[in-house]
Structure formats: structure tokens, C-alpha cells
Amino acid sequence: MPAAIYQQRLSKNQAELVQADRQARQLGNVRLVVILCFAASCWYAPGWLSALDGVLFFAVGWRMRKLEALVQSRRRAIAYYERAIARLQGDWTGKGSDGQRFRPASHCYANDLDLFGKSSLFEYLCQARTALGQSYLAAWMLSSADSATISARQQSVGELSAALDFREQLVTVGEEVRREIHAEYLTDWGESASRPLQGVPVALMRGLSVLGLFAVFALLADLLGVGIPHLRIFYLTVGLLAAGALFRWRVAIRAVLHGAEGAAMEVGLLSRLLSLIETQRFTTTLLTALQKSLESEGAAPSRRIRELQRLMDLVDSRDHFVVRLLGPLVLWDLQLALALESWRMQQGQAMRKWIEAVASVEALASFATFHFEHPEAVFPKLADQAPYLLATGLRHPLMPPEQAVANDIALGDPVRLLLVSGSNMSGKSTYMRTIGTNLVLAQGGAPVLASRFEWSPLQIGASISTHDSLQGNISRFYAEILRLRDVLHLTANPMPVLFLLDEILSGTNSHDRRIGAEAILRNLLRRNAVGIVTTHDLALTAIVDEMSGKAANVHFQDHLVEGRMQFDYKVQPGVVTHSNAIALMRAVGLEV
Numbered sequence: 001m002p003a004a005i006y007q008q009r010l011s012k013n014q015a016e017l018v019q020a021d022r023q024a025r026q027l028g029n030v031r032l033v034v035i036l037c038f039a040a041s042c043w044y045a046p047g048w049l050s051a052l053d054g055v056l057f058f059a060v061g062w063r064m065r066k067l068e069a070l071v072q073s074r075r076r077a078i079a080y081y082e083r084a085i086a087r088l089q090g091d092w093t094g095k096g097s098d099g100q101r102f103r104p105a106s107h108c109y110a111n112d113l114d115l116f117g118k119s120s121l122f123e124y125l126c127q128a129r130t131a132l133g134q135s136y137l138a139a140w141m142l143s144s145a146d147s148a149t150i151s152a153r154q155q156s157v158g159e160l161s162a163a164l165d166f167r168e169q170l171v172t173v174g175e176e177v178r179r180e181i182h183a184e185y186l187t188d189w190g191e192s193a194s195r196p197l198q199g200v201p202v203a204l205m206r207g208l209s210v211l212g213l214f215a216v217f218a219l220l221a222d223l224l225g226v227g228i229p230h231l232r233i234f235y236l237t238v239g240l241l242a243a244g245a246l247f248r249w250r251v252a253i254r255a256v257l258h259g260a261e262g263a264a265m266e267v268g269l270l271s272r273l274l275s276l277i278e279t280q281r282f283t284t285t286l287l288t289a290l291q292k293s294l295e296s297e298g299a300a301p302s303r304r305i306r307e308l309q310r311l312m313d314l315v316d317s318r319d320h321f322v323v324r325l326l327g328p329l330v331l332w333d334l335q336l337a338l339a340l341e342s343w344r345m346q347q348g349q350a351m352r353k354w355i356e357a358v359a360s361v362e363a364l365a366s367f368a369t370f371h372f373e374h375p376e377a378v379f380p381k382l383a384d385q386a387p388y389l390l391a392t393g394l395r396h397p398l399m400p401p402e403q404a405v406a407n408d409i410a411l412g413d414p415v416r417l418l419l420v421s422g423s424n425m426s427g428k429s430t431y432m433r434t435i436g437t438n439l440v441l442a443q444g445g446a447p448v449l450a451s452r453f454e455w456s457p458l459q460i461g462a463s464i465s466t467h468d469s470l471q472g473n474i475s476r477f478y479a480e481i482l483r484l485r486d487v488l489h490l491t492a493n494p495m496p497v498l499f500l501l502d503e504i505l506s507g508t509n510s511h512d513r514r515i516g517a518e519a520i521l522r523n524l525l526r527r528n529a530v531g532i533v534t535t536h537d538l539a540l541t542a543i544v545d546e547m548s549g550k551a552a553n554v555h556f557q558d559h560l561v562e563g564r565m566q567f568d569y570k571v572q573p574g575v576v577t578h579s580n581a582i583a584l585m586r587a588v589g590l591e592v
Helices: 002-044 047-088 121-125 131-142 147-162 164-172 183-191 202-223 231-248 250-263 267-279 285-292 301-319 321-330 332-373 428-444 476-490 510-526 538-546 581-587
Strands: 389-394 407-411 417-422 452-455 459-463 497-501 530-535 551-556 558-561 564-567
Touching (some): 002 164, 047 164, 121 131, 121 332, 131 332, 147 285, 164 267, 183 332, 202 231, 202 321, 231 250, 231 332, 250 332, 267 301, 285 332, 301 321, 301 332, 332 428, 389 428, 407 428, 407 530, 417 428, 417 538, 428 459, 510 530, 510 538, 538 551
Parallel strands (some): 417 551, 459 497
Antiparallel strands (some): 389 407, 389 452, 558 564
16 A cells, blocks of 8 residues: 555656646746847837836746746655655665664664664664754664653654655755755854854944945945045045954954854755644644744744844855955944844754754654554554563564564563574574564654564663674674673663573583573573573573573474475474584585
8 A cells, every 4th residue: 555655646746747847848938938029129119018028037937936946846756755665665775874873883782683784774764854863763773762752652653654745745845965954063053152242332333334335335436436525535434444343353253154154054954844843733742742842932943044044145145256345344244243143142042952853753754654654563562561572473674575474472471581493594583683673663662563562661682793803803702792791781770681692602612502501591581681592502492491481492494395495484382303504515515
């Protein structure tokens, strides 16, 4: 169904683009005719006809600008739905923001669950256009929210999932190129305690600017040879006074204009995003609260940001040669600096909550897009008991539906440890990543790919993608035991831990592995943790018999059919009964 809806909207936008583009070309021809008529009327006809042609010219130009804006809007919508359809078809890798800058240097599960980077969960989910919106999404993926926040986000995601028009506009409004708002510059600028222009006699400077305007006309009159007495003395005197004022406040003016230029990048996009949120009708508690946080005395935040944008456009105009020539007479830079400071004093403190509201809505909309594109997904239910994790029909969100195999998981009371044995490539690591990735979604407030999902909030501690380090002179085994230490340290926090340990202590001999693994797992269970451990070493499966019913063996199996390995990727109870290592070596041509 999502694919059909996307295709329908794509076709509608394509048809509207063709129609708008055709109308724009036709109006271009009309404007050419108007220009020719204007030229002819100026030569042959009376003045009133030339005036009429001029009015027609500007009317046609106004309509053409409207059509050009519509054309650009339809093109952005087409690109949006083409990306959405490609995403549903599995063609999304490398086409979005990968969130690499949010990857922590050291984290207890981010690298193990492929949260950031190419082909990551972040790249698949992210629909945010602002840098802060992306950082909010990343933060929600890196830590668990409290129960009340999770519940509020789930309700908001459900509402936004149905608001397809709103989510489309969040992504497509503004420029064609995906740009980021530098929120840190805006908020730092708005909240700065610096007052460079404090002490400037504003009324006096405004009066001097008015005199400067007259001085401009006086200068032009003098250049045209108008014989007015003392004209030159007037504009030279005003010019000297203006030069003195600009010299006196030159450092403060430079500080204000430079700070504003760095802060106000892409404020036009922010204004449009704020306008969308202000006018949208929300019903859920969280979205209503975010919308209410935008309320302020006087004009709406989107209008306030447009005022800032107009001021910044005037700042850009300083490079025009006319402004460079005549601007000093009217104190152009000083008046702009005073206007920016006045805006900042009135609105600067409110910008943080405006930008944070936009960022929160963008992060929620990213989850909502995932929900819309996976109608089979369910919102997890919070359980009263802890630690607890129960899921049925669980699938990995990044795997194509035709390839993903659904499995179940049950951890809590009495079974708190699953020891997973199985052959190479049988699905053990993918099983753990499936559980961990869906738990990340659940604890951020998103739906999960399962037919049922109940859990108590859990800290995730994973050791799946542990590697050696040449620079750090660390072996894989040493890197693994450091991670195991970190997982144990997590248990000191109030929230219970879910541990996901792949091929535990595989870098040492079987004797040490058995002793070390049993000690670590007993320690984890004693500290109220639950989790999953995979192993190739079938000797480790005997640990389960000594865990007093708190652990269970499960396995993945394979079949050798006509010399080829086949896997069903389904979790089965008990210990695996055979290995495929020899068969795999022979399959690639090794003589064993």
C-alpha cells in the first residue's frame, strides 16, 4: 500500500510539473509579444497604451515567477517520492545522510548495531533537514528515553504517520538542495551576552542618517550642476560627521555584522519549517506542546525569522557598488547593525526553543515515515516487570522483507540467558542485531518490525563488531575483554542491561574460554542483566545446565544439499548437532 500511494502521488506531481512547465513556456511567449507591443506603442501609439503594456509586462512576469516556483516545488516533490519508492525497493544505501559525524568514538552498541555510516539505520531513517533535527534523531538512537517520553513519542509518530502532506512539505520546502541550518550559530548568537553597540546614541544616529539622505541628493544635484548656494559645504560637512561616527563605532559594527552573517545561514528554510509547524493541526500531547512552545507575544516565530532574513538580505546588499559609494553618508552599516541588535535583543533568547521544536518534529517525522512505509510494524508495549523482553515475528528493519526471516525472543523470568550455537553463516549474529536494532527503535519511541513486542527499558551492551587496533596496539581478544568490562560496568546503573555477546572469548583456548565465559555470565545474571551469547564452541553449551533454569540453549541449523549449504535462519530449541566448517572449506576448494 505505501508503494501504491507513493506512486500515485509521484504521478500527480509529474502531471502538475508538465502542466506548469507548459504554462510557463506559453507565458514566456506572451511576455515576448508584450515587449514587442510596448516597443511599437512607444513609437506609434499614445502614452496610455505604453502604460498598459508596461502593466501587462509586470503582471505576466509576476505570474511567471509563481509558475517557476510551482515548477521547482513539483520537482522537489518528485525527487522526494522517487527516493521513497527506491527506499521501499531496497535502493537507499548512499542516498541519504549517513550520520557519520554522530558516531561516538566509544559506545556500548552504536558500532555493533550499525547505527551510523553507510547503509546504517540512521541513513535509512533520517528525513531531517536541519543539523539539530539530525542530532536529535541520533541522540534518540543512542540512549533510552523514559517511559512517559516513549509513550508520548509513540502517539506523535502515529499521528504524523498519517500526515503525509505535512511530512512531504517538511522535506521538500525551500531550496532544491538539501541544506542544513547551523543551529548552534543561531542559538549562540541569539543568547550572547555581548552588547557591542551599547552606548550608541540611537536617536542622534538616526537623525544623522536622515541628514545623510539629504546629503546624497545634494551630492547628485551638485554633480548635475544645480546651482544651489552652500550645497557642497552641506554634503561635505554631513560626510565628515558620518565618517566620524562610523570610525568611532567601526569595531562594534564589524562584530555585529560578522556575528549575524555566521548565525543567519539558511534562516529562510527555518522560517518555512516554522510556518509549517505553526499552521499544522495537531492532536497528540507532545506535538501540541511543541507547537505551543512556538507561541510568543506579537508576530509568529516564522514571521520573526523572516524579519531576520530581510535584515540579512540588506547586509548582503553592502557589496553593491552603489551602497559602497553612498552607504557611508546614510550610515548604512551602523543602522543595519543597530537593527540586528534590536532584533536579537527582542527575539534572540527565544530562538533556541524555536529551533528545538523544529528538530523534535523532524526526528518524530523520521520515525513516522518508517511507520508509514511499514504498516505491519507495531508500537511496543511497556511491561511492568523488569528486566523483560518478549517479541514474536521479529525482523531486521534494514533487510528486504523477502529476505528477512522472522524469529522470536523471550527473556525475563525465569530464562534470562539464551546461549545460541550454530554453524557459520547460519544467522546467529544477525539474530542479535535484529533484537538490538529493534530495541533501539522501541526505546526511541518508534515502531518495531514484529507482530508483538513487550519490554521493560533496557541498557544495551553489545560485543558483536569488536576489532583489533594496530594504532592502539590492541589485539581482538584484548579489545573484546575491554568491551566485556564495559558491559559489566553498565550493570551499576539503575536500568537493567541487555547484553549481546557474539562468539564470547573466541580469541582464547577452549579451557580458558569455558572458565571465563561462565564467570562473566554468572556475574551478569547476578547483576539483574539478561541477554544472548553466541558461540561455536559446543563445550560452552554445558554452562546452561549449571544455571539453575535461568539459561536455555537454542541454535541455528543448516543442511547440505547437493554440495551446497542451505540455511533456514530459524531459531530452534536445544544445541546444534553438527558443524559446517569442514563442508564450507571443501566448498571453496580447500583439501581437508
